[in-house]
Amino acid sequence: MPRRHWLDPLARRVLQAAGQLPTAPAATPPPAAPLAWTIEVNRASREQWLQLPGCSEDTADLLLRLQRGGVQFSSVEELFQLLELPAEQCRRWEPHLIVHWHGDAPPQPAAAPLDLNNASAEELQVLSWPEQRLQGLLRERRRAGFENLADLQERLCLPASAIEALIGRVCFEARRAGPSLPLH
Missing domain, CATH: 1.10.40 (Ribonucleotide Reductase Protein R1; domain 1)
Known part of the structure; x- marks a missing residue:
């Protein structure tokens, strides 16, 4: 067994760094884990x-x-x-x-997502939005279906809190063919 110096470990390292004590053989370091x-x-x-x-x-x-x-x-x-x-x-x-x-x-999500591109005006009532906002959604939706939440937010000028409340509660399916949905 190699003889160790009687100094405490910190003092030993200082003397080794200064070259006044021989350094102990370095142990093989364990393989580095990926960062x-x-x-x-x-x-x-x-x-x-x-x-x-x-x-x-x-x-x-x-x-x-x-x-x-x-x-x-x-x-x-x-x-x-x-x-x-x-x-x-x-x-x-x-x-x-x-x-x-x-x-x-953060807001808590609801159960089944509501398809904002195809839901009826009555189904959209679950959003609890003001009438003017619902009318804007229906008007924009007739122009073109919404692609995603960012598209909805930009086209309706919605605040972040309104979009956050929709995450997990809505989806955006392709528009179904058929008669235009009424404003009311």
Whole structure:
């Protein structure tokens, strides 16, 4: 057994660094674990989104449009639901995503999503929106179906809180052929 110096470990390291004591043979370091990187979902940049495997430029742009509109996600599940990601992609993204809510408590989602492109005026009442906002939705929807929450927010000039309340509660199916839906 090699003879060790009687000094405490800190003093021993100082004397070894000064060359007054021989250095102990270095132990083989354990293999380095890959560096983990994370993205804060509600504050991520375009470049950060594009680091995620399979994240397209269109997806990154959509997320930034929502972010610029003040929209926040309360969980990664909300993000996955909004983007309609395949399960495998969700598994690859999840270790890199963290969610911090900035501000008051996040809204709680409801059950089955409401198709904003095809719901009747009566069905849209569950949104509890003012009549003027509902009329604007119906008017814009007749012009063209909504693509996603960012499109809805921009075309109706909705506040972030209104969009956050819709995450997980609405969807945007292709417009069904048929007569125009009435304003009332």
